[in-house]
Amino acid sequence: MPPIDIQRWTAFSSEPSGGNPAGVVLDARGLDDTDMLRIAADVGYAETAFVTPGDGDRSRTIRYFSPVAEVPFCGHATVATAAAISAIEGVGSIRFATPVGDIEIVTTVDADGAPLVSFTSVEPTTKPLSGKALVDVLGALGLTTNDLHTDHVPAEAFGGNWHPLVVLADRDVFDGFAPDLGRARAVLDEHGWPATIVVLWPQSADQWHARNVFPVGSITEDPATGAAAAATGGYLRDSHAVQPPASIVINQGSHVGRPSTLFVDIPPAGGIIVSGSAARIG
Numbered sequence: 001m002p003p004i005d006i007q008r009w010t011a012f013s014s015e016p017s018g019g020n021p022a023g024v025v026l027d028a029r030g031l032d033d034t035d036m037l038r039i040a041a042d043v044g045y046a047e048t049a050f051v052t053p054g055d056g057d058r059s060r061t062i063r064y065f066s067p068v069a070e071v072p073f074c075g076h077a078t079v080a081t082a083a084a085i086s087a088i089e090g091v092g093s094i095r096f097a098t099p100v101g102d103i104e105i106v107t108t109v110d111a112d113g114a115p116l117v118s119f120t121s122v123e124p125t126t127k128p129l130s131g132k133a134l135v136d137v138l139g140a141l142g143l144t145t146n147d148l149h150t151d152h153v154p155a156e157a158f159g160g161n162w163h164p165l166v167v168l169a170d171r172d173v174f175d176g177f178a179p180d181l182g183r184a185r186a187v188l189d190e191h192g193w194p195a196t197i198v199v200l201w202p203q204s205a206d207q208w209h210a211r212n213v214f215p216v217g218s219i220t221e222d223p224a225t226g227a228a229a230a231a232t233g234g235y236l237r238d239s240h241a242v243q244p245p246a247s248i249v250i251n252q253g254s255h256v257g258r259p260s261t262l263f264v265d266i267p268p269a270g271g272i273i274v275s276g277s278a279a280r281i282g
Contacts, residue, residue, distance in 0.1 A: 004031070006043060009080035012224035012260040012276035014114045018253065019260045020224035021281060022077035023048030024084045028063075033070070040065035046219050049077040051085075058089070062096045067217045071194050072099045073160030075119065075226015075274055082107050083115040083278035091115075100160050110277070118275040119226070121159045124234025129154040129164055133191055137164045140184040141199065141213065147173050149202070152241060159230025159272060161195040167202065174201035174209065175255070181215040188215075198228045203251075205242070208232070210252040223253030224260030226274045233264045233272035244268040 006023055013019030023043035028036065028050035040048040044067060052061040062081060064074040082094050086107040094105040101122045108116045129137070134154050138144060143166075148154065152167035168174045177199070184197060196212035203209060210232070212222040222228075229250050236242045246266045253260035265273040 004039065006039065006048075007084050008043070008045075008281040009084055009278055010258075010281055011076035011079035011083070011117070011226070011278050012252075012262050013258070014110075014277040014279055016279045016281045018223075018258050019277070019279070020076040020222060020253065020258065021045045022074070022080040024077070024081050025050045026053070026081075026084060028052055036063065036065045037070070041067040044217065046214060046216060046222055047071055047074040047077040049074065049081045051081060058085075058093060059095045059097065060085070062098055064098075069194070071161065073122075073227050075121075075160065075229060076222075076224050078103060078105065078119050079117040079226060079276055079278050082117045082119070084280075086115060087280070098160070115278045116275065117278055118273055120271040120273050121227070121230035122271055124157070124159045124230055124237075124272055126155045126157045126235045126238045129156050133164060134166075136187045136191070137166065137197060140187045141179050141197065142177050143168070143173070152200075152202070152239065155235055155239070157198065157231035157235040159232070159234055160227040161231070162193055163196055163198045163228050163231050164191070164193060165198040165200065165231065165235055167200045171201055174199065174211070179213045179215075179220075181220055184213050185215040196222050196225055196228055198225075198232065200232065206246070206248045208248055208250050210250050211255055212252065221256045223256055223258035224262060224276070225252065226262065226276075229262045229264050229274045230272040233266045233274070237266050242266055
């Protein structure tokens, strides 16, 4: 097998030291599931994206692997991969065929020439978080029901992956909670949640802060989670916490030293639009 070109990009930051890093393999032809899982483990990021080139019409098939398993959808790796493609082919529209459906992407550049990527998620949905699931999640986070925001009910939210989602009332509690990572991993596995536990704190109606607990290898929290941002947009729409069309900003990653900014546009219906910068690492 010829050498495999593995690029490293970060998404939702214009600085390589910020955002959420992702591996990107732009030509995964000839790789099987075992190969992709091995490469993702070697790269060591939360996810690595593997692309099968299309026929030149800017359509691609894409799969996402964490170091331990395939993930149905990954927003930050989508942004990273789209930026990598645009660096070669120029800006414009791209379509990714993902395991959860087709994702439409638009790439542009800002005034300084930095890549900007927007993707429209699959149709989001929410459902109540069961009593047992809530107990399990709060126990893993070291929180109690007294810490929850009374205006925002806990839920399961989907924007490509299912996430348990809780909103906290107090900024100090949000900044200070310390999850039991082993317990969090067990809770995610028991309930079949493939990605992160979403913990939110609302600074204002359009400024939100997020922590996404994701114990995988040496990773404790995701610095930026595009799929969770889409799920959050769907949750806010379904719970009538925003009046669409609406736009919010999600600030994430400062707790793990990689500050990230995700821009979320919430239309009255359909997929949620998640946007952010990207930068190549190394």
